[in-house]
Amino acid sequence: MGLRERKKERTKTALLDAGIDLFLSQGYEATTVDQIAAEVDVSTRTFFRYFSSKEEVALCLPAEEQEAFLAALAERPESESPFTALVRTGRARLALLRELDETDASRLLKVQRLIQTTPALVASRMRLIVHNERRLLAEVARRQGRCPADLRAQLVVSVFLAMTMACYGDCPQDPAALAGRYESLLALAEDSLRPGWDLPAPDQAGPDPAVADPAVADRPAGEAAKVVVG
Amino acid sequence: MGLRERKKERTKTALLDAGIDLFLSQGYEATTVDQIAAEVDVSTRTFFRYFSSKEEVALCLPAEEQEAFLAALAERPESESPFTALVRTGRARLALLRELDETDASRLLKVQRLIQTTPALVASRMRLIVHNERRLLAEVARRQGRCPADLRAQLVVSVFLAMTMACYGDCPQDPAALAGRYESLLALAEDSLRPGWDLPAPDQAGPDPAVADPAVADRPAGEAAKVVVG
């Protein structure tokens, strides 16, 4: 790796760290791009050559994590059911947090704290997650042997994402607490879901049950509700 | 209602309609606030007195719907389980779509199409939804007699929101298709969830099982997974 690339990398992490620290100390909105650039002693224009937006400073790490998650998911054995594969991938990623460089780990925790305390960034991370939902869905549908429009595939992804978001819900603190929260939610899901719920229905062999019969919506309100009341 | 208020209301809906139409015809990003204001023949500054941002033009209707949803949820009978109350409220709101003024209905459908075809707006709507999650959670927890930090309450809300988002997932088209999709997802949820899953666990009487034992996270990866593999 040449001097040039090393210099670039140093500048990028310098901007990243400066940005995160400024965001945390004086607030995300109150911090201007000019300030970040000045801190690293580069021009504002140069800042935008490293980060496409101010937001990206706060979200590039989570974005990378998502990429890594998708890559890891793709390598889970086919024998695992879709939801199991998702859950185990999540657990593996979580475990990776603990064997991290001290500076990298603290950076990640800072970013977590930052996002958590900034409504605009919470929304942005949500956007990230939703943006990747499509790819997650594709992988789940592939494992189920269905098309991505399959409602059950969507349900599996939605439930998993719901769990993930609920995980972010409170306390970032330390990786251990996060993992604990993750496992608690998992146990709860086990209590709530029927075994095999994430496997494709064996009776319907067709590859496209995506659009359901709209006539079902004409049922009176009180009638269809029993399906979930139990 | 005085002349003044009528005039204001007319200006607001004029800006709203002009904005939606311009967004749809030439794209959201490509449309400037100046254009919208010019279309209604008011100054740019005045536009911002009616809408706090360009985004709000596209999202004020969904925002109002969310408020209405929360109000309707609060009035569901206590006898309904949390998830049932959520589902029936959703169904009732969906039914309301059909008895709407022609111009209001077409506006709503336009907004749906607009959001669906604009990634930035999809994200923004997601932000709206997440922003209201807290209030939804409060109501669910109240019905369960638990605190909002209760994981089961969070699961209930998450599953419901996941269903809602999956509903938005594809085809806006007509209200009937939307309702059909809603009911299909509902039926699928019935297949996947155990009866009574949304009721508070009877054994744990304490009001605060929010934070789980972090020690559980120390289990080897392969062991805890069986809880969902079944």
Place this chain on the structure above:
DNA sequence: TGTCATCTGTCATCGCGTGACATAAATTGC
């Protein structure tokens, strides 16, 4: 060393959003 590619700074520009202030309009009281 000299040539080439690439990174960087400066400048200009656009769009979104806001505060301040003056003007025009509607509302109220007489």
Place this chain on the structure above:
DNA sequence: GCAATTTATGTCACGCGATGACAGATGACA
């Protein structure tokens, strides 16, 4: 109907985020 008050609107100025264009500085390579 007219004056006094309230309130909506327009104009101006400004800050911030983001982008394109161009010239100069710096590392890469023969």
